[in-house]
Every structure is written in C-alpha cells, then in structure tokens.
Amino acid sequence: MGDDEESFAESSMAAIRNGESPHEGLFLIITYLPLIDLLSTRAVCRSLRDAVNHDVLPWLQLSVTPPLSSRLSDNILFQLCAKARGRLTTLALINCTKITDSAIQIVSENNPFITKMYLPGCTSLTIDGIIRSVKTLTENSHTLTSLKINGIYNIDKHHLQMLNTFLHHHHHNQPSLRFYQQFKNSSVINNDDDDPIDVSICPKCDEVRIVFDCSRNDCKCRGCEICIPRCVECSGCFESDEYEEEETACNHVICSSCWLLLLPKCSFCNKPYCNLNDCRRLLHLPNFICDNCCARFVTTTAVTEE
Numbered sequence: 001m002g003d004d005e006e007s008f009a010e011s012s013m014a015a016i017r018n019g020e021s022p023h024e025g026l027f028l029i030i031t032y033l034p035l036i037d038l039l040s041t042r043a044v045c046r047s048l049r050d051a052v053n054h055d056v057l058p059w060l061q062l063s064v065t066p067p068l069s070s071r072l073s074d075n076i077l078f079q080l081c082a083k084a085r086g087r088l089t090t091l092a093l094i095n096c097t098k099i100t101d102s103a104i105q106i107v108s109e110n111n112p113f114i115t116k117m118y119l120p121g122c123t124s125l126t127i128d129g130i131i132r133s134v135k136t137l138t139e140n141s142h143t144l145t146s147l148k149i150n151g152i153y154n155i156d157k158h159h160l161q162m163l164n165t166f167l168h169h170h171h172h173n174q175p176s177l178r179f180y181q182q183f184k185n186s187s188v189i190n191n192d193d194d195d196p197i198d199v200s201i202c203p204k205c206d207e208v209r210i211v212f213d214c215s216r217n218d219c220k221c222r223g224c225e226i227c228i229p230r231c232v233e234c235s236g237c238f239e240s241d242e243y244e245e246e247e248t249a250c251n252h253v254i255c256s257s258c259w260l261l262l263l264p265k266c267s268f269c270n271k272p273y274c275n276l277n278d279c280r281r282l283l284h285l286p287n288f289i290c291d292n293c294c295a296r297f298v299t300t301t302a303v304t305e306e
C-alpha cells in the first residue's frame with residue numbers, strides 16, 4: 001500500500017474504533033491487500049469481517065509468502081481457497097514447506113480456472129504430485145499457462161519434458177532473457193516473464209535449474225547460479241580476468257567494476273552495501289559502519305570488558 005492509502009486505512013480504522021461504520025473506500029481496498037493484511041482486516045470490525053469473508057474478489061489470487069508460509073497447513077489452504085468458491089486464478093505458495101501433493105491436487109480439481117501456479121520452495125511437494133496437478137489444470141481446455149517450481153527436489157529432464165507438453169510449450173520458442181539481478185530483486189509473484197516454466201536445463205551441468213543469461217557485451221554465457229556465479233549488481237559473469245569477485249557488507253558477491261561504483265563504503269572494512277531492495281534499506285550514511293563490523297566491535301568490547 002502507498003502512504004496515502006495507509007493513512008486513509010489508518011484514519012478509517014480509527015473512525016471504526018470510535019463506533020462509526022467503515023468508509024466504503026475501505027471495502028474497495030481489501031481487494032488489493034496482501035493476505036497478511038487481509039486476514040488482520042477481519043479483526044477490525046464486524047462489517048469489514050463480513051465483507052472480507054463473503055466477497056469473492058479479494059480471494060481470487062491467493063498468494064502466501066513468508067512469514068505466513070511456514071505456518072500454512074493443508075487445512076488452512078483449503079479454508080483460504082474455499083473463499084474463492086472455485087474461481088481461484090492464481091495459486092502462489094512461496095516456501096510453504098508443509099503443503100502436500102494431495103492438497104494441491106484437491107485445490108486444482110476444485111479450481112479449474114487457475115492460470116498461474118507458483119510453488120517455489122514448497123519442499124514437501126514431489127515433482128510427480130506437481131505433474132498430476134498440472135495435468136488436471138491443463139486437460140479439458142483448462143488454462144494453466146505459468147508454472148514456477150524452482151527449489152522442488154529431483155526434477156529431471158523427463159519431468160520437464162512432460163510439463164512442457166502439458167503447457168503446450170515447444171522448444172522452438174526462444175526462451176526470454178533472464179538476468180540475475182532482476183531475479184534476485186523481484187518477488188516470485190511480480191516476476192512475470194514470458195516463459196511458462198521458470199526452470200530449464202542448465203547447458204553447463206545438465207541439471208534442471210533456473211538458467212541465467214549474461215549482461216556483459218559479447219559474452220553469451222548461460223548457466224545456473226552454481227555453474228556461473230554472477231554479480232548481483234550488473235548480472236555479469238566473472239569469466240573474464242577483467243572482473244574480480246568482491247564481497248559486499250551484505251555478503252553478496254559483486255564484480256570489481258560495480259564495487260568501484262558502489263558508494264559509500266564501510267569505514268572499517270571498506271565494503272559497500274549492494275542495491276538489492278533488501279540490502280539498500282541498510283544504512284547508507286556517508287560515514288557508516290556495516291552491520292558485520294558493528295557486531296564484531298560489540299562482541300570484542302564485551303569480551304575485553306569482562
């Protein structure tokens with residue numbers, strides 16, 4: 001939510017606590033709320049709770065992200081999906097480690113209009129279970145078009161081939177370019193590339209993984225992040241001697257030319273923070289001491305003072 005919406009929501013909540021009925025704009029906002037806010041909205045007052053519970057619209061795109069993910073059980077998933085009354089279009093479960101094959105199968109059978117199924121890091125799922133759900137969602141002209149399964153164990157070429165067949169994806173389609181920085185910086189949900197499946201076969205190790213392209217001029221290298229380490233700033237590889245690997249204060253690896261450009265640097269270790277969203281919010285004052293150095297400094301003084 002933007003600042004305006006937030007202050008609007010806050011003043012509306014205050015009015016409700018004073019016994020006024022909620023502003024009708026609040027009912028419009030609930031359609032766009034992330035799940036965690038949607039669930040807490042229900043606690044505000046009865047009319048909002050009724051609106052959230054009985055309105056189908058806020059529930060058509062279900063996306064469960066951390067910190068809710070680790071708590072999502074099959075039963076809670078069924079309750080959340082039931083609110084869409086069979087009209088779910090997006091099922092995005094990010095790192096939901098408790099969800100089982102039979103749960104996504106039941107959800108797939110009850111929601112034939114799912115077009116996006118994102119299951120990265122749902123490590124209790126098996127690839128056979130996912131294939132079964134994908135089959136359900138693609139047969140009888142059902143329209144699953146996008147699947148994300150990065151982090152699911154034991155996917156082999158044969159599985160990938162089956163999934164591509166179900167999704168009518170043929171190899172003559174040129175895969176879209178995928179850059180490391182972009183991937184690291186966007187959430188799975190916002191990262192809508194054109195490829196129907198996020199993983200493919202790494203040309204270097206032959207494993208089914210996310211494959212990245214190189215941003216360097218004239219370098220055509222492609223490979224998973226294990227085969228070809230890349231700079232989180234520019235998505236370039238370190239294949240040429242021109243670029244050394246440098247570490248940032250946030251423990252990401254960057255290339256020497258990005259290291260020169262990143263300012264300011266920690267007064268102690270001379271490492272900068274990188275520009276990824278999660279790292280950029282760490283302090284960027286002209287003279288700063290990074291978290292690592294702070295922690296080291298605090299423990300050493302504590303030890304010497306004893």
Ligand SMILES: [Zn+2]
Pocket residue numbers: 202203204205206207209223224225226227228
């Ligand atoms: Zn590889």
Ligand SMILES: [Zn+2]
Pocket residue numbers: 231232233234235236254255256257258259
């Ligand atoms: Zn770089």
Ligand SMILES: [Zn+2]
Pocket residue numbers: 214215216219220221236237238239
């Ligand atoms: Zn390269």
Ligand SMILES: [Zn+2]
Pocket residue numbers: 249266267268269270271289290291292293294
């Ligand atoms: Zn430092």
Ligand SMILES: [Zn+2]
Pocket residue numbers: 248250251252273274275276279
């Ligand atoms: Zn970083």
